[in-house]
Amino acid sequence: MLGRQEDAEDAVQTAFLKLYRGIAQFQFGAKFSTYLFRIMMNVCFDALQKRRGNQPQSLGEIEIPQASSVELRLQLEEAIDALPERMRACFVLFAVEEMKQEQIAEILDLRIGTVKAQIFHAKARLRALLSEETLEVAG
Amino acid sequence: MNCGRYQEFELGDMHEDEFNAHLSTCALCQKLMAQDGKILSLAKNLPLPPAAPLLWAKIENALRAGQRRHRPIWLSQFQEQKQMLWRIAAVLLLAAGLGSYWLIKPPPSSPRLLEGAALEKVESKEREYVAAISELERTALPEMAKLDTDLMLLYRDRLETIEAQIARCKEALAENPSNAHIRRYLLAALQDKKETLRELLQLAG
Numbered sequence: 001m002l003g004r005q006e007d008a009e010d011a012v013q014t015a016f017l018k019l020y021r022g023i024a025q026f027q028f029g030a031k032f033s034t035y036l037f038r039i040m041m042n043v044c045f046d047a048l049q050k051r052r053g054n055q056p057q058s059l060g061e062i063e064i065p066q067a068s069s070v071e072l073r074l075q076l077e078e079a080i081d082a083l084p085e086r087m088r089a090c091f092v093l094f095a096v097e098e099m100k101q102e103q104i105a106e107i108l109d110l111r112i113g114t115v116k117a118q119i120f121h122a123k124a125r126l127r128a129l130l131s132e133e134t135l136e137v138a139g
Numbered sequence: 140m141n142c143g144r145y146q147e148f149e150l151g152d153m154h155e156d157e158f159n160a161h162l163s164t165c166a167l168c169q170k171l172m173a174q175d176g177k178i179l180s181l182a183k184n185l186p187l188p189p190a191a192p193l194l195w196a197k198i199e200n201a202l203r204a205g206q207r208r209h210r211p212i213w214l215s216q217f218q219e220q221k222q223m224l225w226r227i228a229a230v231l232l233l234a235a236g237l238g239s240y241w242l243i244k245p246p247p248s249s250p251r252l253l254e255g256a257a258l259e260k261v262e263s264k265e266r267e268y269v270a271a272i273s274e275l276e277r278t279a280l281p282e283m284a285k286l287d288t289d290l291m292l293l294y295r296d297r298l299e300t301i302e303a304q305i306a307r308c309k310e311a312l313a314e315n316p317s318n319a320h321i322r323r324y325l326l327a328a329l330q331d332k333k334e335t336l337r338e339l340l341q342l343a344g
Contacts, residue, residue: 009194013194017198076181077185095182095183096185112151126178130178
C-alpha cells in the first residue's frame with residue numbers, strides 16, 4: 001500500500017499506537033480485524049497524504065517495459081503503487097489480502113457499489129499499464 | 140470492438156447467469172476477464188515483504204514511550220522516586236500512629252495518681268477498714284474453732300489469700316503511695332476481709 005518497507009513499518013507502529021490508545025472505542029460486536037485494518041488504512045492514507053508533493057506519481061509517469069516472469073511482479077507492484085490511494089486500497093485489500101467487498105466497504109467506510117467500482121477501475125488501469133504482451137507472459 | 144457487459148457485471152448491475160450467457164459469445168469480455176484473472180493471480184502471489192525482526196520491539200518501545208508521555212507528571216515522579224516515597228510514607232505513618240497514641244492515651248497523672256485531699260480521704264477509709272477488721276478479728280477468729288473442719292479450712296484459706304493480696308498492695312504502695320489502682324485493690328481487699336470475717340462470725344454465732 002505504501003510501496004516502501006520502512007514506511008510500512010512506521011505505519012504498522014503508528015497503527016498499533018492508535019489501536020492501543022483507542023481500544024476503548026472498539027465496539028466488541030464488530031470484527032476486530034476490520035477495526036484493525038480500518039486503523040491501518042487510515043494511517044496509510046495519512047502517510048500518503050504527507051508524502052504527496054514530495055514524490056508525485058501518476059500513471060503517465062510509470063513506464064512498463066516488456067518483461068517476463070519475476071520482473072512482471074515488480075512492474076505490477078509499481079503499477080499498483082501508481083493507482084490513486086482509495087483505488088489502491090480497495091484493490092490491495094481485495095486482490096492481495098483477499099477480503100470480501102463487504103468487509104472492504106466497512107474498513108474504508110465506503111458503499112459496496114463504490115468498492116466494486118474502485119476494484120473494477122483498478123483492474124482496468126492495471127490492464128492498461130501491463131500490456132497485453134506482458135500479461136501473455138504472465139499467463 | 141466495444142462491450143460494456145463486463146463492466147456491468149463487475150459493478151453488480153448484471154446477474155451472473157446473464158453475464159455467463161453473454162460471456163460465451165463475447166470475445167472481448169472473455170479477454171478482459173482472462174486478463175483480470177491474471178492480474179489478480181499475480182497480485183495474490185506478490186512476494187511478502189521481508190520480515191522486520193525489530194518491528195515489534197520498536198512498537199513496544201513506542202507504546203512505552205507513549206505511556207510515559209501520557210502519564211501525569213506527579214505519577215512519573217512517583218515512579219522514579221518510589222523507594223524514597225515509600226520510606227517517607229512509612230516514617231509518616233509511624234509518626235502519625237505514635238502521635239495518635241499520645242493524643243488518645245489518657246494523661247498519666249490525673250486518674251492514676253491520687254494527690255492531696257483525695258489521698259487523705261482514701262487513707263482515712265483504709266484506716267476505717269483496718270480498725271473494723273481488727274475489731275472483727277478479735278471476736279471472729281476465736282469463734283472459727285466452732286466451725287466444722289472443712290468450713291474452717293475454707294475460711295482460713297480465704298483469709299490467707301486476702302491477707303497476701305493486702306500485703307502485696309501495701310508493698311506496692313510503699314513505692315508509689317499515690318497509685319489509685321493499687322489503693323482501689325487494697326480497699327477492695329480490706330472490704331473483702333471485713334465481709335469474710337463478718338460472715339465467719341455469723342456462721343460461728
